[in-house]
Amino acid sequence: MSKLLKTLKRTVVLEGWVNSAGRRALREVFEAYRAMLQEMVEYAVEHNASQATLHRVFYSRFREEYPWLPTRVIKGCYRDAVRRARSFLRLKKKGLAQGDKPVVKNITVTYSDSQDWRLVGGDVELRTHRGWIRLNLRYTRQLVRYLYGGWKLSSELKLKPAGKRILVYLTFRRVFEVSYNPNNVIAVDVNENNVTLAVFRNGRLGDVYRIETNLGRIVIAYSERRKRITGGKSTKDRSVKKALRKLREGERKTDIIYKVARFIEELAYINSAVVVVGNVHKGKRRLVSRAGSNNLRHRIHQWSVSKLVEVLDNKPIHVVEVPEAYSSSRDPFSGEPIKGYAPSVIRVAVRGRRVRVAKVVLRLARLSNGLTLDRDVVGAVNIGLKHLTADGSPVALGSTGPHEVRVKLVNPHQGPTPPTELKVIETN
Template sequence: MKIHYRSNRQLHRYLYGGWRLTDELKIKLDGKRVLLYLTFKRDFEVTYNPNNVIAVDVNENNVTLAVFKDGGLSDVYRIETNLGRIVIAYSERRKRITKGRSTRDREVRKALRKLRERERKMDIIYKTARIIEELALANNAVVVVGNVHRGKRRLINESGNKRLTHRIHQWSVATLVRVLGGKPIHVVEVSEAYSSSTDPFTGNRIKSFNPSVIRTAVRGVRRIRVVKIALRLTRLGNGLVLDRDVIGAINIGLKYLSTGGSPMALASTGPHEVRLKLMTPNQGPTPPTEIKAIKIH
């Protein structure tokens, strides 16, 4: 049986980029269409410096990255994914479409298919994974992520709210980890227990966080837009004020580095300066916008 395919850039990248086609073929019925999924494989030689780490803390609306070079904290990135807000928005749209009507209704099914929630979320996840991959390759680093499966189960068990449980299920955290696993980088999962509630500089327990909102301008393709960022700040033992997600990313990196000794986020002597760099999935690893609220000396 001969199947004619429509030429596209993604297929050409796999056909002529050193990938080889496997015998695996997946068939899916989509209404009157039949979708065929081809599988390509490629062998990569992954090299990395174990003292260079990209620590990834995945949250509901952002992915925070702490970059360690030679065991010391170097940079912090915050990728605004807004996946949590997207899940809530699509949930409300589905409620309006199905209100007083059955999901078996032809017009309802057609309207639900047009939402394309999964496609939008997967686009954000793939772009976020691409940023992490580029940072890991540029720094010859290992990517360390928290054990999202265990954390997700704990949040579901502790939550008695059905809407929050739905948001956790739609979080797509595990999908990001799976996409990273298919990249030519070394990915390690570590326990993220108490990573957001422990002072990375003193090891003491953090008692509370204070909510804060800042606004910053982000240059897009056509215009400059204002982004509102919700932070949860606390003052650490050394007088430094940090966001909860940044603390989580730093502690995840320190947990991996601690297997080879007793690392410190910063050296005990000498001046230091680390800025939290704001990014969006559509921007590369060198964003023009920085949140200058974090300055370590």
């Protein structure tokens, strides 16, 4: 067994409120920060300045103008200004920027020194130029879980004004010891409507899971509904925004992604395995460059492939990226190119609150050893082989075992128990 240390970070967003004296003190802090940020952003856009340049130009003047502001708040303003300036210049290069210079609308003040704030009695006490003020917090179960679950509170505090409320961002860190067997692999192949997992134990192919996410269908349905709702109107229209918000596309996609990541995490923990994913960023750029229409390009961008990899990286598991080129076009058992796939549609009974029939779309090919496998299964198996072998050479199934691969169909909303199985048997 191999071991590695992995540091994870979690941010909890809480609502806070203060009394009238604290509100006046925070208002002065926010106004000073906004004025500094606006001036720095304009200078950074005009001169393409870095953080070091902004420090040399503005630090002494702002220390004299706002001597009551903590030094690290001013230095944090440099990073914020450079980030906003670079984002504006990128949009301007693409012709998407509004106006000749950026306008600061929302701000977030960062206190990165633990001497300027503390967590006392369930509330945040902040040191200002008018003395210590108390921010009363609205507790959540998420905060309690991190406070008493072995996570360490970091020295960084972020405050964001939101109307009459103040959003408080608390950051927690924890170091995990991840144990894994290098020969046990969970290979992940992310597709438009499913995520296929190939489980290798001791370097040999075991189970295969097909998680039906239907993200592609959600994207297409949302796109069509969006066209009907807008009807030529601007998406900034109040009634249009309200109707689009009810569709909950982002919430539904995020919910599915986190459930899939949870399933993969449990599978990796049970098997003490390494999670291997394809290089989704490079693959996504390749697909976008080959897309022939704007609709297809939009669908590729909305698959949330990189989001799933990001969520997996934030889990206490070992995640490795490998190139996924030609992963679906090569026979994993002989290394020969696959000539083509035949489309097929099967119907299976899915158990849940009630038995229903689900339609599964497959693309099948007969391989060299007589197995007939789906294209997504082939891709997942090849991704696992690229990690297990330095050159990605094929590894056959055990000669003494049965030559079959059982593909387990999984619904992400019903937990880790597969509701049914698809058996792809050897064909002669």
